[in-house]
Amino acid sequence: MLVILKRDREGLNREAARIIASAVRRKPSLTLGLATGATTLGVYAELVRMHREDGLDFSRVITFNLDEYFGIPPDHPQSFHHFMHENFFRHVNVKPANIHIPDGTVRENYEEYCASYEASIRAAGGVELQILGIGRNGHIGFNEPASSLGSRTRLKALSQETLDDNRRFFAPGEEMPRCAITVGIGTILEARRIVLLAAGPSKAKAVARAIEGPVTASVTASALQLHPDVTCIVNEDAAAELAQKDYCRRVLNLTAQFTPNRLW
Numbered sequence: 448m449l450v451i452l453k454r455d456r457e458g459l460n461r462e463a464a465r466i467i468a469s470a471v472r473r474k475p476s477l478t479l480g481l482a483t484g485a486t487t488l489g490v491y492a493e494l495v496r497m498h499r500e501d502g503l504d505f506s507r508v509i510t511f512n513l514d515e516y517f518g519i520p521p522d523h524p525q526s527f528h529h530f531m532h533e534n535f536f537r538h539v540n541v542k543p544a545n546i547h548i549p550d551g552t553v554r555e556n557y558e559e560y561c562a563s564y565e566a567s568i569r570a571a572g573g574v575e576l577q578i579l580g581i582g583r584n585g586h587i588g589f590n591e592p593a594s595s596l597g598s599r600t601r602l603k604a605l606s607q608e609t610l611d612d613n614r615r616f617f618a619p620g621e622e623m624p625r626c627a628i629t630v631g632i633g634t635i636l637e638a639r640r641i642v643l644l645a646a647g648p649s650k651a652k653a654v655a656r657a658i659e660g661p662v663t664a665s666v667t668a669s670a671l672q673l674h675p676d677v678t679c680i681v682n683e684d685a686a687a688e689l690a691q692k693d694y695c696r697r698v699l700n701l702t703a704q705f706t707p708n709r710l711w
């Protein structure tokens with residue numbers, strides 16, 4: 448794994464947006480895997496800025512989001528549909544037909560629906576660049592601890608930690624969804640390139656376990672160690688518990704020297 452350490456969130460946002468923009472410029476019809484959440488907000492803002500000021504063109508990009516809460520409609524203010532629309536899609540030129548976000552309102556035939564989401568990823572040629580955040584418990588997507596490392600898109604019960612972390616976004620008294628539809632770890636690992644983003648002190652333990660710990664279903668992000676092309680962009684707070692920070696910096700310098708295409 449290539450680990451890029453950034454001092455603050457702004458540095459992380461710029462680096463992540465730079466990588467996405469460079470992938471889109473190299474291949475305008477890129478298939479992009481997207482995440483929601485606080486960590487991605489600044490990245491989307493930077494991409495929107497690049498679209499407006501530098502003409503970054505998303506008109507041929509195809510997107511697949513990782514997950515959606517189960518049981519809430521797309522126009523619910525906490526739905527990931529709403530998040531994506533408000534923070535990204537309505538400001539750029541991704542074609543609505545090219546946007547894919549799991550449907551949290553399916554009522555039956557869940558397995559069939561989830562298999563069809565997988566099939567649409569395959570039909571698009573697979574995800575070429577997957578953006579991920581990481582939960583405090585090490586989840587990626589909503590693949591909570593003890594998820595199968597070979598898992599596919601499915602209905603998943605949210606862990607207590609995730610319920611606690613995300614309840615604050617729902618109105619007082621409103622019942623928070625207890626499940627989500629999420630792509631699986633197996634699905635994520637099929638992306639050609641993966642960029643994991645982590646910011647803030649609450650992520651420090653999860654980041655250290657994901658990058659330096661054993662591969663374990665208890666920290667599903669650790670499965671990324673099995674992938675040949677993962678870049679982790681981590682700010683100082685989130686990197687606090689990494690033991691190998693100096694080595695990460697050395698690897699980055701040598702990568703820039705010998706295999707700079709890994710940093711594009």
Ligand code: F6R
Pocket residue numbers: 481482483484485486487513514527579580581582583586587588589
């Ligand atoms: C959301 C998702 C989650 C988040 C993670 C971090 O689509 O897939 O795995 O990336 O929970 O969320 P934040 O960035 O809000 O800390």
